Amino acid sequence: MSLLVRVIVVGAGSRGENYARYASVHPERMTVVGVADPRKFARTKLQRQHQIVNKNIFEDWQSVIEREKFADAVLICTPDSLHKDPAVAFAKKGYHILLEKPMATTAEDCIAIVDVCIRSGVMLSVGHVLRYDPTIYKIKEVIDSGVIGDVIHIQHLEPVGFYHFAHSFVRGNWRNEAESSFALLAKSCHDVDLIHYWAGGRRCVKISSFGSLSHFTKENKPAGAADCCLDCSVEADCPYSARKIYLLRVKEGHTGWPVSVICPNSHPDIESVTEALKFGPYGRCVYECDNDVCSNQVVNMEFEGGLTAAFTMVAFTEEMCLRKTTIYGSKGELSYNGHEVHVFDFLTQTSTKHKPQHKAPVEFGLGGHGVADYHLIDAFINAVAKNDPSLIRSGPEETLQSHLLVFKAERSRLESRVVDCGETSVMNK
Template identity: 40%
Template sequence: HVLRYTHFFNALKDIIDSGEIGQAMNIQHIEAVGNVHHSHSFTRGNWRNSVESTPMILQKTCHDMDIMAWLVGKKCKRVQSFGKLSHFTSDSAPADAPEYCIDGCPHAEECPYNAVKIYYDDKENDWFRTTCTKMANPTDEDVERAIRTTDYGKCVYKCPNNVVDHQVVNIEFEDDIYASFTMSSFNKGGREIRIMGTKGELRGSMDSPIITVYDFLTKTTREIDLDASALGNSIQSGHGGGDYGIMVALLDVIEGRENRSACDIGESCDNHLISFAAEESRLTGKVIDMEEYSARFN
């Protein structure tokens, strides 16, 4: 779970554990997927179909379920979830849109999901270009072939996708701690969190190096300036620095500088189950008791 290895969430964890905001009582957490990211990964791409891959709440937000449990240090007791595929469907497609964007779509200029713009025109986005072609160093000809013949070039409203494009999850942790989580694709992207305690509150966004701590007694706000190296597109920026951090931590264990990682396999399994339970709740409309749910897999 790479978010445990970020400067951002480690700073939040240190503040919570210090008692500065008292007992954490509520978490509001947002995973803003990003509209184009959703179109690439969850409409046109590998993770578009829950039968062929996984539910989106697992693939995209298992990190978030884990990080909320880790921050408060409590086990999840119950889960409730609602969500749906509402926008990226054939009902939203313009009547005169072709199957492939490259085939003269009359809406190309005003459509944010125009595959020609996303994959062909943007020469700097190696992630998108390598994914759509399945090549390490694709040429423009390779990219054009991909958007003419594969689902990466299809109208975003005419793809074989079935995963949600927005979902909310309510979580009850031990000791009457409650969290509300929103995963949505209708945004620029990023993660934001607000943690409310008995003595104060924390706020932060992974797009900003600043965390704020508000104190109820003094009515003052303290700002914490984090290492900004996790922002942007450097080698240290993946998952807010977590991808880099987890590899450093792995080397520390291998070379004997540390004797354990920040997350063991038991915790990882428990917190993955929160995502599975959320999907079951979404599909059945039921509140899922985690003790009963977990027992099904023992």
């Protein structure tokens, strides 16, 4: 296979556009040769960015499948509930697949995707970008080095961010379970995956979970509040005001996320954002939306050998997605504050700091998610070019196991019981 990998982007939203950016940074390694998206603005924008010929512009992925195979790989970045069918179809056609997380919205669909990829002999990389974050990956390296001894307990926190949660899980695409998926799958399958990764091959034997939707309900709507933020007389006193989250950012010259999301068919400016808030979902009062997903949830896990883990996801935080982790070992304690890793050695009673260099092109951002995005797509493209699936840290079998833990955790929450991970049935949402 040529070292230049040809890819098709299925779903040209923010994730698809971001992964496709790799072709602009490394044109000698990857080229975007096709795009499929029902939105004319999105597919035309990607076509212009990558000079894709007209015959390879499609309104749906089914039209791509009807053609003879004309690329090496496909980047599937469709909405969560629309992952399974294209993933199965492209695998059967012989395309290697980078699939945005979560793999699918039911355990059965996740199993089906992995099964067909294995049987078809194609590589599958799931978009667990945190595995590729250099600092978070350092945690895995430290554990594997034996410096902290046997891992005894893992404590992990995901602070979602107050306005991030309002944007994505109250007003946005992941607000309603029937239309997308439950919050633990949509937002925190990353985190359950990391805990499973850090457990180092030890099987999870029991899992429990508690959580609910707090605050963002009709009962908490302030007196005098309107259904739309632009018409609201008490909006100035609301931290979740759409004026603050979107319009104020545009006025300050910020047109990236989350502003870019609310104007998918145009470039965000004062006029287009105002229009989107007046007539679209992102201008709604957060206390009058059709949201039903958890705003806070805890998951407790017991692994083979007595290793325990506790995970917390909470919406109401200042910091946004800046994970915090403490791992307690028999020889030392590892702590991660969202920026760097510290290891305290019990024997010497000294602390060592680990802060890897965040090396990624400026096009992907200077830190955090952007750096991880770069390393994920870089690993996938190298794996395809070299026909070496070992370069992918988020391959099919292990990723499936962490997804199944998410489904079992949600079953525990819904059924108010501890779930034995040896149970053969899985929750079908």
